[in-house]
Amino acid sequence: MQWSQLKHRLEEQFAPALGGRLQIHYTVYRNLTEGDGRAWLTWDKEELFSRADMPSWEKLAAPFDPNAEFYDSARDLLGALHDHLRTPFVELLASPEPLVRALALADRRLGRRRFEKLTAEELGHPLVRRVAALRAAAEGWPLHA
Template structure:
């Protein structure tokens, strides 16, 4: 599991996939908070030293707990009924991910899966983080990016941001 590997090794491997045009501009960072009960913190992506995607465990857990409570309320499940807890948690986690709220562990899970997938599958992944990694990947060529002009419009705003960033970095015209 990647979370047990040294971050420096994971980062080096992740950086090795970055396209040349973004190599110096885009950074992956992981920060752990030793005083946190689980010692997890956050992962974030910066572009030109500006944070563009924050994957904070505390923010994610807060949203997850709120969504779990909402699901129980909507389905009239007593708060003390633990029999459906894992199903409800899975549903809440999917919702949180779909909203683009990621924890540090979601980042590591996505990186791990990304390392195992061929680039074509990564570009079609339902996981926004994997798709983002694929969009900035050196194996994703200009022709592939060109072909995605229409389909990218159906993606979440953050995925579109990384697509636009990559296209501009490669000199690909976005309109016309």
């Protein structure tokens, strides 16, 4: 699936109260080499989250290690975003990936009662807590965790 199509499908899952204020972006820089990329999440054009993969020339110079963080970051991020569309909502809230949990908190399927039952442990990561606070403010919901 092309990025523009994936972006559209992800953002249409966001709650109406977020009204285009939360956006997800991804770009690949193709100046001299292939593969340098960056993904970021914004709220009212303010960057909340950013993840960049390692520059291609460094990938080529480094020995291949499938467990290396820089190999996993971009691949896992795009994979997680694709999986977000086909994963049951309950599993999204329990994901070990903070971006997936943050997007789940922005999801229209998250209602007020379930939102209010979220614990501090479930929110955990600063990005997840920040998106929870933004969603609470946009919806006019209390944030107990």
